[in-house]
Amino acid sequence: MHQGEIDIDAARVKRLLAEQFPDLDAGSLALVRSTGSVNAVYRLERDLYVRLPRLEKWAASLEHEWNWLPKLSPHISLKIPQPLARGKPTSWYPFPWAIYRWIEGSTYQDGLIDDERQAARDLAQFILELRSIAILGAPRGGRPPLIELDAATRSAIETSGAEVDAEAVLAVWTHSLESTPWDGKPEWIHTDLLKPNLLVEGGRLCAVIDFGGAGIGDPAADVVPAWSVFGQLGRETFRQVLDVDDDTWIRARGYALHQALLIIPYYLKTNPEFVAMAKRTVEEIRLELR
Numbered sequence: 001m002h003q004g005e006i007d008i009d010a011a012r013v014k015r016l017l018a019e020q021f022p023d024l025d026a027g028s029l030a031l032v033r034s035t036g037s038v039n040a041v042y043r044l045e046r047d048l049y050v051r052l053p054r055l056e057k058w059a060a061s062l063e064h065e066w067n068w069l070p071k072l073s074p075h076i077s078l079k080i081p082q083p084l085a086r087g088k089p090t091s092w093y094p095f096p097w098a099i100y101r102w103i104e105g106s107t108y109q110d111g112l113i114d115d116e117r118q119a120a121r122d123l124a125q126f127i128l129e130l131r132s133i134a135i136l137g138a139p140r141g142g143r144p145p146l147i148e149l150d151a152a153t154r155s156a157i158e159t160s161g162a163e164v165d166a167e168a169v170l171a172v173w174t175h176s177l178e179s180t181p182w183d184g185k186p187e188w189i190h191t192d193l194l195k196p197n198l199l200v201e202g203g204r205l206c207a208v209i210d211f212g213g214a215g216i217g218d219p220a221a222d223v224v225p226a227w228s229v230f231g232q233l234g235r236e237t238f239r240q241v242l243d244v245d246d247d248t249w250i251r252a253r254g255y256a257l258h259q260a261l262l263i264i265p266y267y268l269k270t271n272p273e274f275v276a277m278a279k280r281t282v283e284e285i286r287l288e289l290r
Contacts, residue, residue, distance in 0.1 A: 005054045008040040012093060013050055020087050021099070024048070034107060035196045035274040037267070038212065043102065048084070052097040059095040061212025062086070064139070066098065069211055072188075075133050078126050079103050079199075079207035103207045105199030108229065114203030116234035122205040123193070123229070124241035127222045130214075131187040141191050141215020145181050146254045156261040163264050163275075164282060169257065172285055176254025180247040186216035193225045194259075195277055223252030224259065227284040228277070235288070257285055 010029055018025040027045040034041065038058045039051040053059045066083050073080055087097035106112055113119045143149065153173055157166050190197075191213040199207035223244055226235045239249065263278035 002037070002055055006052075006093065006095070008052050008054065008093075010042065013042050013052065016087055016090070016093060016097065017044075017050075019090070021085060024099075035271060035277065036210070037271060037274065038210070044099065047102045049100050049102050050087075050097065051100060052093070053095045056095060058212065062096055062098045064214070065211050068138075068214065072130070072133060072211070072214070076126065076129050076208075078122070078205065079105075081209050081211065103199060103209065105201040105206045108195040108198035108200050108205070110231075112200045112203065113205075116230060117237040119200075119205045120230055120234040120238035121241055123198070123208075123225060124238050126205075126208055127190070127193075127219075127242060130190060130222075131219065133188045135186060135188060135216045138186075138188060139215040140186075140217060141189050141213055142217025142221040143191070143255055143258075146177055146179070146251060146258070147181075149254075149258050150177065153258045153261055156258075156265055159265040160261065161265075163268065163279070164261070165286075168286060169261065169282060172289060173254065173257055173261075175289075176250055176257065179250035179254065182218040182220060182248070182251060184219075187219050188214065189217055189219060189222045190214050191217070191221045193222055194228050196274075198229065218251070220248045220251040221255060223248060224256040226252065227256040227288070228260070228281045231284065232287070235284075253285055253288075256281055 010031065013029060014025065024044060030043045032041040032043050032049065039053050042050045044050055051062065053062065065081065066086060069081055069083060082101040083098050084101055085099040089095055157164065157169055190208065190211065192210060197208060197210045198205060199209060223242065226238050230238055260278035260281040264275050267274045
């Protein structure tokens with residue numbers, strides 16, 4: 001999916017385990033297929049999984065999770081990842097990697113949810129819990145002001161070609177730029193609450209994963225699921241529970257649109273399921289504004 005991506009397969013993972021965690025080498029190993037693009041994930045036995053960054057620029061996210069997930073976990077009701085062991089770089093796999101406790105559940109899909117409004121309440125509660133955590137020493141997170149994303153967004157619209165209605169999405173993006181820039185108190189944010197990072201079990205949201213970008217910043221970054229995850233009913237409930245003001249809502253819509261528009265041309269040929277999710281986000285934004 002990426003230029004310069006490390007070739008990761010089961011044989012390479014088995015070799016890493018044999019050299020660094022020989023007590024786990026004999027366990028069963030299976031690729032976990034998903035739309036995720038940052039790490040390769042392999043399930044190890046029934047209760048563990050291995051995450052391996054595909055590119056050097058993402059390797060630091062595992063160290064970030066190792067440091068912060070144990071501090072966040074006591075404050076969060078939903079399940080979140082539990083890192084157990086850190087693997088070291090080698091001459092033939094040059095990045096750090098990690099072993100985590102397996103979380104039962106399926107990647108969020110509309111058909112797996114019994115009640116979208118309940119899912120919206122559950123995710124909003126997670127966000128409120130995250131925001132309530134003390135920020136002392138926390139790293140910066142989130143995205144830059146929308147105006148700094150303008151050139152990249154317009155370029156993505158152009159390179160998406162017929163995959164999007166350029167005139168319509170440009171109008172939405174231009175409206176987003178009219179929102180008041182955020183200047184409030186930083187709060188803990190996850191920053192990547194897309195469907196691939198939400199797990200469902202028994203018809204309800206059960207876990208949030210991938211905290212590699214978590215930090216403190218503009219809370220609008222975590223309002224993006226209003227369009228990237230939910231439809232109209234869930235979106236209304238989500239906004240109500242979070243008590244989102246108009247400026248934050250418009251900024252969040254801009255972040256959701258920017259993210260979706262960058263995904264579409266980049267992953268068009270290599271990750272079509274991810275592109276389908278991004279197109280759905282764009283359509284949800286357009287439906288809301290109609």
